[in-house]
Amino acid sequence: MYSSALIKGTLKTIVLKLLSETEKMYGYEITQKVKELTDSKIVITEGALYPMLHQLEAEGIVTTETVNIGKRIRKYYTLTQTGNERAKEKIYEFADFINTMNILLDFKPNIKYV
Amino acid sequence: MFSLTDEQIAFIENDIKVRGITSPDLSIDLLDHICCVIENELDGYRNFDTVYQETLLLFGEKGLKEIQDETNRLLTFKHYYIMNSTMKISGYISSLMILSGAFFKFNHWPGASALMLVGVFLLTVLFLPLLFILKFKASAESNRSIALSIIAFVSSILFSVGIIFRIMHWPGAQFMLIIGGVLLLLAYLPIYFISVYKNTTNKLNATATVILIIAGVGLFLTETGMSGIPRPTSDSFWRGVTESNDLLNFSIQENDKRYEKVAKQLSTDSSETKSESILQLKSATDELMTYTKKMKAFLISKTEGISEAEAEKIKLDALRTAGGGGLPDILFGEPSSPYSAKQLQNKIESYKQVVEKIAPSTDLNRLNTGNFMMYGEEVSWEQSNFDQLPIALIIFNIIRIELGIIATESAALNQI
Numbered sequence: 445m446y447s448s449a450l451i452k453g454t455l456k457t458i459v460l461k462l463l464s465e466t467e468k469m470y471g472y473e474i475t476q477k478v479k480e481l482t483d484s485k486i487v488i489t490e491g492a493l494y495p496m497l498h499q500l501e502a503e504g505i506v507t508t509e510t511v512n513i514g515k516r517i518r519k520y521y522t523l524t525q526t527g528n529e530r531a532k533e534k535i536y537e538f539a540d541f542i543n544t545m546n547i548l549l550d551f552k553p554n555i556k557y558v
Numbered sequence: 559m560f561s562l563t564d565e566q567i568a569f570i571e572n573d574i575k576v577r578g579i580t581s582p583d584l585s586i587d588l589l590d591h592i593c594c595v596i597e598n599e600l601d602g603y604r605n606f607d608t609v610y611q612e613t614l615l616l617f618g619e620k621g622l623k624e625i626q627d628e629t630n631r632l633l634t635f636k637h638y639y640i641m642n643s644t645m646k647i648s649g650y651i652s653s654l655m656i657l658s659g660a661f662f663k664f665n666h667w668p669g670a671s672a673l674m675l676v677g678v679f680l681l682t683v684l685f686l687p688l689l690f691i692l693k694f695k696a697s698a699e700s701n702r703s704i705a706l707s708i709i710a711f712v713s714s715i716l717f718s719v720g721i722i723f724r725i726m727h728w729p730g731a732q733f734m735l736i737i738g739g740v741l742l743l744l745a746y747l748p749i750y751f752i753s754v755y756k757n758t759t760n761k762l763n764a765t766a767t768v769i770l771i772i773a774g775v776g777l778f779l780t781e782t783g784m785s786g787i788p789r790p791t792s793d794s795f796w797r798g799v800t801e802s803n804d805l806l807n808f809s810i811q812e813n814d815k816r817y818e819k820v821a822k823q824l825s826t827d828s829s830e831t832k833s834e835s836i837l838q839l840k841s842a843t844d845e846l847m848t849y850t851k852k853m854k855a856f857l858i859s860k861t862e863g864i865s866e867a868e869a870e871k872i873k874l875d876a877l878r879t880a881g882g883g884g885l886p887d888i889l890f891g892e893p894s895s896p897y898s899a900k901q902l903q904n905k906i907e908s909y910k911q912v913v914e915k916i917a918p919s920t921d922l923n924r925l926n927t928g929n930f931m932m933y934g935e936e937v938s939w940e941q942s943n944f945d946q947l948p949i950a951l952i953i954f955n956i957i958r959i960e961l962g963i964i965a966t967e968s969a970a971l972n973q974i
Contacts, residue, residue: 471587472594491618491625494587499632510586515567516593517586 446486455492456500457538460523460531463506468520471497497521505530560600562593570610578623588622638692645688652680668935675725682718686711702753706746713741739775747771799874799954806957809964810847816971835916835974842912843967846905850960853897854953857889861949877950889944889952899940903927906959913966917973924962 462477463469469477475488500506505527511518523531562570571589579585595613600606618624655677662670690711694704716738723731747768754764817840824833851870858869858877889899910922927939943955 470590472591489618490588490591490616491628494584494591494625495628495632497587498584498629502633513590514561515564516571516589518590519586 448489451486451488452492454538455488456496457534458486458488459493459496459500460505460527460534463521463523464528464531464535468509468522470518470520474521500527560597560602562597562606566606567593574622577621579626581626581629584626584629588625641688641692645685645692648680648684648688652677652685655680666935670935671725675722678718678721678725682715682722686714686718702749706749706753709741709746709749713738713746716741742771743775795950796875799950799957802954802957802961803874806961806964809961809968813843813964813968813971816968820971820974832974836971838912839916839967839970839974842909843963846909846963847960849897849902849905850956850963853902854956856897857949857952874950874953877953890940899944902959903939906963909963910966913970917970920966920970920973922966924965925959 458478459474462474471490471493475490475493478486478488497506501508501521504524506521507524508519508521511520567589570592571585574585574588574592579588592610592613595616596606596609599609599613614621655673659670659672659674659677662668662673690707694707716734720731720734720738723729723734751764751768754767817836820836824836852866855866855869858864858872859866862869862872862877864872889895889897906925906927910925913920913922929936929938930942931937943959944952947955
């Protein structure tokens with residue numbers, strides 16, 4: 445698992461990327477998906493995820509819909525039109541960042557660009 | 559995979575509330591999340607309570623409440639971008655206005671004061687508050703940086719409001735400026751230095767900043783505290799002041815001699831209206847001259863920190879290095895001040911009326927107190943004589959006014 449300082453700056457990008465690929469996701473699903481995709485190397489903490497999702501909602505980047513599951517309610521998050529654009533920007537920005545880090549640190553990993 | 563019973567869900571729902579989550583929106587998220595985790599973890603061997611307690615640990619040391627706090631922080635901060643750009647734009651505009659105002663002033667173009675005033679106003683009501691709200695939020699972690707932000711905020715607000723007050727001649731400007739400076743020097747700097755110096759990479763930065771602040775505040779306080787006359791002109795200027803003062807004393811004596819002469823003449827050929835007029839002129843002149851004399855003593859006593867009795871006896875030469883700090887407050891507007899520019903103007907005006915009644919054809923131009931044009935800007939009599947000047951110049955201007963009074967008195971005596 446990477447240091448939280450490294451993950452902190454990329455959290456929004458990760459979540460936006462996931463939401464841009466899937467029609468709708470709920471909070472727990474997001475954490476599990478990230479865990480699964482990264483082989484548990486990146487773990488999104490609940491303490492960071494929910495404040496951020498609520499912020500994205502307030503900014504109009506995601507919308508929510510609720511579904512009743514027995515006694516409890518599940519809230520699904522979906523990207524809005526602006527959200528899609530923001531996701532593209534963020535992903536592009538981060539890819540560019542990785543590119544720059546590549547040049548700077550002179551390592552040759554096999555990074556696949558999005 | 560296990561499914562939680564309705565009772566267990568109700569239990570968790572209630573427990574979330576007990577742990578301080580008040581936002582219904584967030585508690586829906588958390589309830590579903592916790593349920594999902596538990597349902598994945600329950601395996602038939604461990605009981606619900608154990609797994610629930612373990613799950614809560616996922617939410618960090620400070621618990622669920624911290625998530626809500628963090629959410630609130632982010633949500634109240636959603637105007638961040640607007641605030642940030644407003645701050646930047648207002649900062650650019652106000653610094654541009656202040657700079658061009660200074661440039662205008664330097665070239666004696668009209669509108670300089672208005673530019674500076676609007677610039678400082680923008681700085682005070684938009685830029686500084688926004689800067690500190692943003693800064694405060696960004697550094698909300700350590701007590702020291704909170705203290706730093708607050709001190710810096712208070713002192714810079716005091717500074718800029720003080721400058722506005724000074725330009726507008728409202729009372730209390732000097733007080734605000736000095737408190738602001740002292741706060742910066744004695745409270746902000748030590749805390750700043752300690753906190754940044756510990757961070758080894760920043761030593762040069764910290765030292766440089768501290769030195770710059772000390773130098774800046776020092777220069778500023780020197781300027782407000784003792785705005786002396788520039789050296790090269792001071793010697794010849796000073797000869798002018800002393801000579802004017804000598805001339806004044808000489809003229810007073812001359813007028814007194816004339817009074818004596820006239821009194822003798824009157825005792826031989828008695829004309830009641832004439833002697834009454836002369837007595838009136840003398841008492842009006844004496845009254846006005848007493849006021850200006852006391853005003854000088856009062857102002858000197860304020861800037862030099864001595865008693866008024868001592869100030870009356872002080873040699874003018876001793877004022878060479880004295881400042882003029884606080885005088886604008888005294889001379890313009892401070893209600894408790896016994897002497898003000900406006901009051902002197904009124905007294906001169908009523909003196910002129912007395913003279914006009916006694917000797918109608920007397921030339922009163924020497925005591926003109928109207929506005930006049932200076933460098934293309936209309937300047938009031940009060941401003942041109944008393945505004946933002948060191949004590950030496952103010953005293954010199956009062957001496958000039960006194961010379962005008964004595965000359966007018968002499969002219970009136972000739973008319974009677």
